[in-house]
Amino acid sequence: MLHGVPAVGGVQYAPVVRPGARPSLDETPVADVAESERPAEVERLKAASAAVADRLRARAAHATGVASEVLATTAQLAQDRAWLRDAEKRIVAGAPASRAVAGAVGKIADALAKAGDLMAERVTDLRDIRDRVIAELSGLPEPGVPVPDRPSILCAEDLAPVDTAGLDASLVVGLATSLGGPTSHTAIIARQLGIPCVVAVDGLDDVPAGTMIMVDGSVGTVTVTPDEDVAARAVEGSRRDAEAARQWAGPGATADGHPVAILANVQDGAAARAAAETPAEGVGLFRTELCFLNRDTEPTVDEQAEIYGQVLAAFGDRKVVVRTLDAGSDKPLKFAGHPDEANPALGVRGIRIAFGNPAMVTRQLQGIADAARNTGTSPWVMAPMIATAAEAKAFADEARSMGLTPGVMIEVPAAALLADRILEHVDFLSIGTNDLTQYTMAADRMSAELATLTDPWQPAVLALVAMATRAGAAASKPVGVCGEAAADPVLACVLVGLGVSSLSAAAAAISAVGAKLGQVTLAQCQAAAEAALNTATAAEARAAALAELA
Structure with a gap:
């Protein structure tokens, strides 16, 4: 049994398939070009x-x-x-x-x-x-992931996001990598596809293609040539859990009736229309970067309004939270004048782009406001990478001037520490657990070596979530979670126990989260949260919570 970091829950048993060979980078000297x-x-x-x-x-x-x-x-x-x-x-x-x-x-x-x-x-x-x-x-074939001729589990040292983005979930039924972290793009796309995924698996590179393995994305293990009967029972149990989740129709609530809004993360009109077919009660995170990326010029206000309107129209009078542009770092914009930075992850990204491009945020808010008028809806808007109460106030003032309901993302530890002061200016908070974990633990969330640190189960991260939710309760304002942590059914219960009022996840994860919440009481969630907070490691926190929720 090989151990890694759980990324996407579920169990699958299938043969290993590995990416095709990459072009040889032969070091043999080649004659210079004339x-x-x-x-x-x-x-x-x-x-x-x-x-x-x-x-x-x-x-x-x-x-x-x-x-x-x-x-x-x-x-x-x-x-x-x-x-x-x-x-x-x-x-x-x-x-x-x-x-x-x-x-x-x-x-x-x-x-x-x-x-x-x-x-x-x-x-x-x-x-x-x-x-x-x-x-x-x-003149060679394009490298990448082969299309297997039967359901298989894709194993690799690491996977380029472009490879995972094109996977067929009916043929690639599970993922395992020896590198990567639980919030890498590979894990996020696996969650979107609804297939089990384990990352940072020690010893995985020694498992040859064709070997039968069992991947358990809930506990983070890869079992090599397991007993077939044991594997079959585990897969069947996972299938039953998945089937129970598919039967869940909402709305979100614990077994004793405590309401918890279950929302979807989307990025465009097509994703919103698909999410609207699920039991999602709205959109907790509409990422707006897609219409800005891969362009030489900024989209016009009218272009933005058209794109945003597609998402708003898909959900009608249901809640939609629009996040303003979160670019920079690994998502540079050609037209934003990004400076060369020694450390982009801690540089000009998110709302900080407005420092040098204030009109860009104004135009985006105008596009959202126009889309709201065109569709007769009332979206909420939130700014990413807020670090101070002054930044929150500036954003809130401008959003309100356009008739929009303002909130901010809690991704920077400073924002969690000062959540009470930030809530003096905004109407809600939404916790982005991916970046909050990365910045709290001072660990790159894409680093395999640091994957245990970038696990959102880290007690330090949960403590900051608790701090933000306490501030929200004191101000009688909602605090949600829209990071990947909300897609983990067990962690979702802990977040509810900490006081989170809504959970927003990839559409593929919504039913599993809702079904799990419906099986436990608020008191169990609170006990699980307390138990997790009193541990020293992410693994201990997960085990303590599971014991309370059993």
Whole structure:
């Protein structure tokens, strides 16, 4: 039995399938390109990177939600000027295009890997782009995940987000990686697909393709060649739990009738329409980045209003919470004038983009207000990466001037510590547990080595959630959770016990969360929360909560 970090619950038993071979980065010396042929070699590089970007954009156009965002962001990276300029210089100096790409990407990837604060997933993305461009230059098939001929469990050292974004959940029924964290894009997309996922699995790389394994995403284990009968019973138990979840029709409440709104996380009109078909009572997180990414210019107010209106119309008079643009860091915007930063994860991202682009936030709020008028709805709006009460007040004042109900995200520990003062200015709080965990534990949420630290079950993170909910109760204002923690049925019960009033998760997780809450009382949730707070590690917190909820 191999141990990792649980990312998405459920049990599956199937053979291992592994990603196809990447282009060889052979270090054998290759003759330099003749000087007369170097301009043509530069053009060949540009054409290859453009072809890769075009394919990714086409896939993004046919995807929804997180998958669409990941594909669009990676397409943008395929034509990023930083590595392309370096590669062009290497070609001008005589290097063949493939060698130039490998050298240029390797230089940037090494720099990112050494800066521990940066999101490690950028390194995975860059190397994936490198392989795709080199394959294009070499006339090889596009690298990536193969399509298995029977239901299989995909195992890898790490997976590029662009690969997980295109998975067929009927054939890839589980995921396991030896790297990655519980809130990596791989885990998030696995949750969107509704397939079990375990990350940071020690020893996984030694398991060959074709081996039968059992993945338990609820406890974070991978069992190699388990007893078939044991595996079958575990899978059947997981199937029964999933079936019970599918029967749940809402609304959200504990077994003794304490109401808890169960909401959906969406990113576009298609995802909203799909979520509206579930028992979701509304939208707790509408990510608006998708219409800004992979563009050379900012979308107009009218363009934004059209996109936002699709989501608002899908839910009619039900609650919709719109998060203003959360770009920067791993989601740069071409038109925002992002400075080069040594530490982007702690730099100009989220609401901080308004420091240098105040009119951008104003135009986005105007687009949301126009969409509200056009659809006859009353959306709430919230700002990401708020760190001070002054920032909250400035955002709230502007949102109210446009007739919108303002709130803020609690992602920065400072915001949780000062939640009472922030609530003097806004009408609600929404806790983003992904970033709150990363910043509380000073650990990159994409780092496999730090995966146990970036687990939202960490008692320090739960203590900050409790602080925010106490402030909300004192002010009689709602406090929800819209991070990935809300998609874990057991952790959702703990969050309710801490005083959270709403839970917003990927549409695929909604029924499981609602069904689990309906099986326990508020008193059990509170006991589980107290037990978890009194532990020293994430694993102990999970075990203590399970004991109270049994």
